[in-house]
Amino acid sequence: MSQDEVYRQLAKRLDETPNGFPSTESGVELRLLAKIFEPQEAELASAMRLAFEPASAIAERAAVETGAARRLLKTMVRKGQIRVNKGEGKLVFALMPFVVGFYEEQLPRIDAEFAQLFEEYFEEALSTEMADTRPAIHRVVPVEESIALEVEVHPYERATALVEGAKAWGVRECICRIQQRLVGKGCERLVSSCLSFAPIPGFFDGNAETKAISKEEALSLLREAVEAGLVHTTGNYQDGVSYICNCCSCCCGVLRSIARHPTPNTVVRSDFRAVVDADECISCVDCIARCQFSALSLADGAVCIVDETRCIGCGLCTTVCPTDAITLQRRSDVAELPPSDRGAWMAERARERGLAVSGD
Ligand code: SF4
Ligand code: SF4
Ligand code: SF4
Structure with a gap:
């Protein structure tokens, strides 16, 4: 198989995942893949599924020897290309989507060339895909204090409840802001802004990319993000949320994608809207x-x-x-709740994108 064909095959495989990996006329997405994956890594990734599997199952589909496949899979894990887990005492491996997925894991490797390729891909195809495909990748988590007192709020809509419900917390650098700086754009806001959490104590201990922090530090980061004018966003589902991004419309x-849309409220997943009390507004x-x-x-x-x-x-x-003239009220035009968990999100998105199954 030619090198070009290897990356084409991986691009096709990634576009079969619910998150999607749209193709372009220029082929910039293939150059981006070539920057991340060596040809033999791309070939093996093309034979992988989103569900965890032992190396032997992947090796069989890729028609390679199991020992060689296992060694390569371990290298791919170290390079942030795929996921690994321990199932029944054995290592199991899974394909990651592009965004949210192995793109974010390239944080230690991103350079000016990578950032430029991503920018070209974003402008040519990714931005439209991000804004136009349902269900949205992220949902907005509002500043809690901004919600009118009489409004009932679900626990998954409260940033502090998400943080307090976890047993381990971590912070990592924002790849979006780093990518934008590398292409000479973006803002000077906080870079250590991506908050992760997990239900297992000590989960982030020793993690080089996601630095373990305390619950108090995580809650303090939420306040710092609001002060810096950053929007809380997270995965667009109710249960099993494991991160809160603190985003800006110039880098994220x-x-x-949402900000450049003529009607952002039709493409964002948010259940709230701002309302101004004209009597209280001093302009x-x-x-x-x-x-x-x-x-x-x-x-x-x-008045405003x-x-x-x-x-x-x-x-x-x-x-x-x-x-205090502005408060958030619940939108009356958003009837359905976000998908219950990541699995439900994937199934819904796969249906919306016309994929037969969830992409596995
Ligand atoms: S915090 Fe927002 S801007 Fe930064 S990596 Fe996460 S999604 Fe991107
Ligand atoms: S008007 Fe809406 S989008 Fe703008 S800051 Fe207020 S809540 Fe956010
Ligand atoms: S911030 Fe100023 S202009 Fe805006 S609603 Fe409040 S009083 Fe009015």
């Missing part, structure tokens, strides 16, 4: 500067008004209002 792939415009989605303006120079089609319900505007 997901928020960049100070502080909230307008705070909103990353151009959802706020002054009506005839009088919300463009509901642009509001993603992050709640950041409420944190700077001197008179």
